[in-house]
Amino acid sequence: MRALCWHGKNDVRVDSVPDPSILDPTDAIIRVTATAICGSDLHLVDGYQPTMENGDVLGHEPMGVVMEVGSAVKNLKPGDRVVVPFVIACGCCYFCSRQLFSHCDDSNPNAEMARKVMGQSPAGMFGYSHMLGGFAGGQAEYLRVPYADVGPIKIESDLPDDKVLFLSDIFPTGYMAAENAGIEAGDTVAVWGCGPVGQFVIQSCWMLGAGRVIAIDRVAERLQLAADKGRAETINFDDEDVYDKLMEMTNGRGPDRCIDAVGTEAHGAGSMDAVIDKAKAALMLGTDRPHVLREAIRCCRKGGTISVPGVYVGMLDNFPMGPAMNKGLTFRMGQTHVQKYLAPLLEKIQDGQIDPSFIITHRLPLEDAPRAYDLFKGKDDGCIKVVLHP
Known part of the structure; x- marks a missing residue:
């Protein structure tokens, strides 16, 4: 064959x-x-x-x-x-x-x-x-x-x-990611990544009662699909600082639920942590580029939930455990x-x-x-x- x-x-x-x-x-x-x-x-x-x-x-x-x-x-x-x-x-x-x-x-x-x-x-x-x-x-x-x-x-x-x-x-993966986020009626959900899984995450967030869905990406076609088919508000991270924009959109509180639908090969639009991750990966000094996960931890509201359907491979450098712990975040993830x-x-x-x-x-x-x-x-x-x- x-x-x-x-x-x-x-x-x-x-x-x-x-x-x-x-x-x-x-x-x-x-x-x-x-x-x-x-x-x-x-x-x-x-x-x-x-x-x-x-x-x-x-x-x-x-x-x-x-x-x-x-x-x-x-x-x-x-x-x-x-x-x-x-x-x-x-x-x-x-x-x-x-x-x-x-x-x-x-x-x-x-x-x-x-x-x-x-x-x-x-x-x-x-x-x-x-x-x-x-x-x-x-x-x-x-x-x-x-x-x-x-x-x-x-x-x-x-x-x-x-x-x-x-x-x-990808449909079950998107649905389980939204379910893992613990969405309550009216919640604001931020979704990093508008690729295929991210698109099904967006659809599933609405099915589970989200009040707002905010989609984050840099690819115009993906953002347009998230807006047209997913009815999501969008942020192009090439054009806007994600943290600043999310704080503006949520009156400084942050999204209730954050979903990392990107995983190990995240881009960071020139942010220093993403540049370092990419250099380490190129030199085989690291396996993963967890810029999105770091950003989600920073952006999520206190007491919120981070769901991770994005695939990670190995050890993560510079993981912000202190902010995650002090903000009382819940993490759910998995295949x-x-x-x-x-x-x-x-x-x-x-x-x-x-x-x-x-x-x-x-x-x-x-x-x-x-x-x-x-x-x-x-x-x-x-x-x-x-x-x-x-």
């Missing part, structure tokens, strides 16, 4: 690789009909995520049609149309039984590798390094899906792929427990509360995936979200 493979920093290619096969009785094989590029894929391309290996198949936002199932799979059959969540979960361990699917104890075969770095291992994930399982990803013609009775959700209506594909990651959100968010799509396809700007064949990555990374041609079709 054809698949998009990682060959090193800034080097991805579409290669011919062996077709996947059933390895365990709980497996299914999916023929991929649509798959997307995620912002966190760029952390792999940029070389920040450790334990990638030459030839690894990328991608964790796929959907398709079931072709084959293992002998233990009861909920799926060939011909079923499914969306596959990026988190791989067994469904029955201590954490899965509490709907903490991204903490699954059993789905990462390389748990010891992760434990040495993190203290404990998160769940396995598709296409996201050997520390997280070494599973082949979904930017491919076919995909092996472990624990197939637990992960994929069947699409039994005629909803097109474009409307349901993002159940695989998304996608399986928990699949059914309720599918219902919202079916009921017409949201059409997630609004985020798509580019559709390309899988063979054009390297060019698609360049478009997405460079934010060229108004690119916000790319869907690939094998």
